[in-house]
Amino acid sequence: MKTITGKRFSLTLLLLAGVGFFSLLSAQTFEEAKNLAFNGQRAKARAICRTILAKGYDSDVATLMGRTYAWDKQYDSARVVLLEVLVKSPDNSDVLSALADVEYWNDRYPQALEYCNRILAKDPDNQSVQFQKARILNTADRYDEAALVLEKLLQKNSANSDALRLLEKVRLELIKNKITINYTYDYFDNAAYKKEPWQLIYLQYSRKTSLGTVIGRVNYANRFGLNALQLEADAYPKIGENDYLYLNYGFSDMKIFPDHRGGFEWYHSFPRSFEGSIGGRLLHFQGSKGVIIYTGTFGKYFGNYWMSLRPFITPGDNGTSVSTYLLVRRYFSDPQNYIGLRVGVGSSPDERRLLLDGPNLLAHLKSQSIKVDYNHIFSNRWILNTGLAYANEEYWSPSELRIKTGNVYSFELGFAYLF
Template structure:
């Protein structure tokens, strides 16, 4: 009798384990099925399965999926009911805060979306996900200074985060809509050149608009006992979340500059802190015009920004190629850095070296540049650079030149 009772108890336990285990497997299978329906656009079918699972007991993953499907369909009130219940059941569920902040943002209720981000940051103060989300919501609400503060606070505790550096560079320009900048450059040459020192001065005013930045610049050059002026306009229009462009036009009636210059370049921010661009420049000289093609590839690696730029100038006498490798080491944010640049050939974008003839584009030069940039009290930027280079005066014979530049900017 006792033996039969023991057999019965063992069989009962096995049956219970089998039933509960099978139920768990079936629930997992049905949840996966609901996810597949949800991500394939059949969200009502997904919600039906979620309701069946939730009828048997609370499951935060299932409830989160159900709430998100409501949000994706624009049914924000239903999404709030489901997702807020997740917080009641699981007050520290970060995915619920993430989903609810999305719901409020999509419903144009930015203040409440920020409140959910704040609640999540109280639980996890160093969360990059919610710090970035809060900054983006503030930025979309045109609270530019507040968005910058969020990014700066995070970078103060986590210096060198590449995604935050990129966003801070973008958002800070919106926070400070106006910028006045003056840069002076002094060039000195070895005696082989038989040249007096060159002087270059640039005064610019930039303003941030909803479409992007616009910069007007007046360039002055003194070379070969001659003076010259050039007027330029740069624009950086935004093209979506990860794209922007560079557009340039310059005009001069003086021989020290091209008569007209045009520039266009398209930039794209790729995943994992990569950025690339492709574009062209056109320089109009008195005798002819020159097309120059350019491209860049850069990446943030920790606190460092590494980029490579090339220029290709086709010509009937042969194609000229020049380029530069740049490395910057950032401190805290995008306006405080040390930089090193190795260059070969002549850059049409180097305002410190005005190009007055087509021949100058094919000069064989090589140089090393060190630079320093610092933001002071969030409104002043001081920059300085020193350049050591050499230029081929005749085949195999290079002579040296030295440049120093200093710049001051005021943000307001």
């Protein structure tokens, strides 16, 4: 009897030792998986997670595996793994937070907020989730709500630097009014333009409304001793969660501006930080028929970089003209701080200098241009914008009755005040 009891006791010890060894091994292996995941080796981390899960369920391991899918932008796979964890642990705040990140990165803001709210319903003072919710609200342009969440967070922890920085950005977005003055100086090195500079100044007022931003602008131009004014208005009405319009109309009774100009464009935000648009421009000069120009954009955010491509297609009696512009911007702390580079082939109706060329707008047969600009906000109120540009353009020389090439050097300086 003693022998049997001793054997059973020894077997129990062996089983306990085995379980303890497996638990220790699993813990060590899980730490290895985390280290691999945080160092960018996410496929290897997932392989280790699968090995652990094959021996027994572990919510932490499954949550890590789901997050690695999300970090690799495999959002559908991340949902499958994380929702399985949620079924077994409906109140697991780690998996709810992970699912909120998945939906946020996939531009599904209502779903992301729903997961945050489920955590905060049981743990209203969870500061990391409060910040997560505020970040989602800010990205979704729900600035009033984001400010309320951040202010509540900072009442509990006034030293939270991330919350302070985000609240500063949110309050900047809550400013409704903006006045801008901008000056552009263009120097031509060709005889056809008598080497006289063109100067353009505009003063504009913009206001954010619940329907979108509206802008009023007065343009003043000086060219060859001639002065001209143009009145212009823009609007950016929102028509859905991921859609807005660009509307433009301008009027002038002075010949170096179009007597009428109009613009329409429909913008749509796609998943994974893509954006596209389609629309057109209409220009009508005194004594000539109108010009219709078709355009659109296709762009994407790559981290802090924005890249977009915009063509302009102009049908005409002598065939169809196509111009293309590539824009790259590198954003810094917020959307008001950036440096940009634009390169183009052909003429753009959005280039205000060219609109001073009256009905000879399309006389610039070929054009290559490059522009660098810099935008910076000071004291959360003042914005500086400056730019340098160079263009090499073909133009029609009336005196020589032939096409020639000339260079244009441009300088731009603008200031804006927010209130």
